[in-house]
Amino acid sequence: MKKIEGSVTAAKGFLAAGTEAGIKYQNRKDMAMIYSEVPCILAGTFTTNLVKAAPVLWDKKIVKESPYGQAVVINSGIANACTGKEGFAYCEKTAQVASEVLHIPESSVLCASTGVIGMQIPFDKLEAGIRDLSTKLGGGQEKAHDAACAIMTTDTMAKEVALQVEIGGKTVTIGGMCKGSGMIHPNMCTMLAFVTTDVDISKELLQEAVSDSVKDSFNMISVDGDTSTNDTLLVMANGQAGNPKINKKGADYDTFKEALDYVNMTLAKMMAGDGEGATALFEVKVVHADTKEHAAVIAKSVITSSLTKAAIFGHDANWGRILCAMGYSGAQFDPEAVELWFESKAGKILIYKDGVAADYSEEEATKILSEPEVTVIADLKMGEAEATAWGCDLTYDYVKINADYRS
Numbered sequence: 001m002k003k004i005e006g007s008v009t010a011a012k013g014f015l016a017a018g019t020e021a022g023i024k025y026q027n028r029k030d031m032a033m034i035y036s037e038v039p040c041i042l043a044g045t046f047t048t049n050l051v052k053a054a055p056v057l058w059d060k061k062i063v064k065e066s067p068y069g070q071a072v073v074i075n076s077g078i079a080n081a082c083t084g085k086e087g088f089a090y091c092e093k094t095a096q097v098a099s100e101v102l103h104i105p106e107s108s109v110l111c112a113s114t115g116v117i118g119m120q121i122p123f124d125k126l127e128a129g130i131r132d133l134s135t136k137l138g139g140g141q142e143k144a145h146d147a148a149c150a151i152m153t154t155d156t157m158a159k160e161v162a163l164q165v166e167i168g169g170k171t172v173t174i175g176g177m178c179k180g181s182g183m184i185h186p187n188m189c190t191m192l193a194f195v196t197t198d199v200d201i202s203k204e205l206l207q208e209a210v211s212d213s214v215k216d217s218f219n220m221i222s223v224d225g226d227t228s229t230n231d232t233l234l235v236m237a238n239g240q241a242g243n244p245k246i247n248k249k250g251a252d253y254d255t256f257k258e259a260l261d262y263v264n265m266t267l268a269k270m271m272a273g274d275g276e277g278a279t280a281l282f283e284v285k286v287v288h289a290d291t292k293e294h295a296a297v298i299a300k301s302v303i304t305s306s307l308t309k310a311a312i313f314g315h316d317a318n319w320g321r322i323l324c325a326m327g328y329s330g331a332q333f334d335p336e337a338v339e340l341w342f343e344s345k346a347g348k349i350l351i352y353k354d355g356v357a358a359d360y361s362e363e364e365a366t367k368i369l370s371e372p373e374v375t376v377i378a379d380l381k382m383g384e385a386e387a388t389a390w391g392c393d394l395t396y397d398y399v400k401i402n403a404d405y406r407s
Helices: 054-065 084-102 123-136 141-150 203-216 251-273 292-303 306-313 319-327 362-369 396-403
Strands: 002-004 014-019 031-046 069-078 109-116 159-167 170-179 192-197 232-237 281-289 339-344 347-353 373-379 385-392
Touching (some): 031 054, 031 123, 054 109, 069 084, 069 232, 084 109, 084 123, 109 192, 141 170, 170 251, 192 251, 203 251, 281 292, 292 385, 347 362
Parallel strands (some): 069 109, 281 373
Antiparallel strands (some): 002 159, 031 232, 159 170, 170 192, 281 385, 339 347
């Protein structure tokens, strides 16, 4: 596995673009397009929120029913959620316009939106943006970065990754981009994430790989406990790498799945660390659990604890909040047997053991917790299972950002 520069245009045959359409934001890119020069098989996971945005309903239908996909149109600023029949009609119109300018079937066009819920998209601006994007499509890292910047809302940085692996003697590339900073608490989905690859693989195995991959990546992050109406992960595979087609599980499938896991986990951690107002990536590792499911439940309980997140922001070694969050997770463990550690680039320190506080230095703990990436290790002493979850600290700025998000 080799990490390379780039994202959604890294794989063969993929182009991208970003543009300023003025959907809601002014003087910044707010629309993006991803396009494959040849048809792609599709896989995806979507929000489990009962309230689903129009693009989610559209994309679920395309992924399930269309034989292939070829383009994705994305806008930021307005979510096209809770917009009724008019909002869904805009998805249909998006496909019609993209079909016209790209000369591809309407059924091969996907769409995604992110931003304020309840507002209708000004379709005249969206249509102009689609036409403009079609003229700007190109390969290379700059075009991919333009697209990654265009899908941002309150994100402070573009989130991109790409890597290569060898499958059947051929170089296979996987690249991805995502956005997400607030309203992040996914379940079988992500915020908005797009992964492109030139691997040749069956649709059934691609969907299985994607569905399994999110369990240890996007499903293990949280910023604020809110599951979005628009959460979408789309994966496009165009087969241009020329590898022997992956039709069954085996070494080739395992190699691809490992690479996909790396891409998804990297993007997920970027999202968690870029939570609205965040100053630190907060990682929780639960080790020596009786089952992976219990480990995951405990890890997610800790990263979603507002009190714990606030303590991380304050560089406060308040381990009682961690133990409390573990205790109400619903998973069974022996509090007397647990060990809790803090770890970062500044060092590692034991803070709780045998049911009481360990003999540790508050000064040393504060030093460790002052790093931009902080890890809590919870050793349950029960078995060999483990799980890791990612979140961020809870800061004053999170409240400021979300107090007037619509303005």
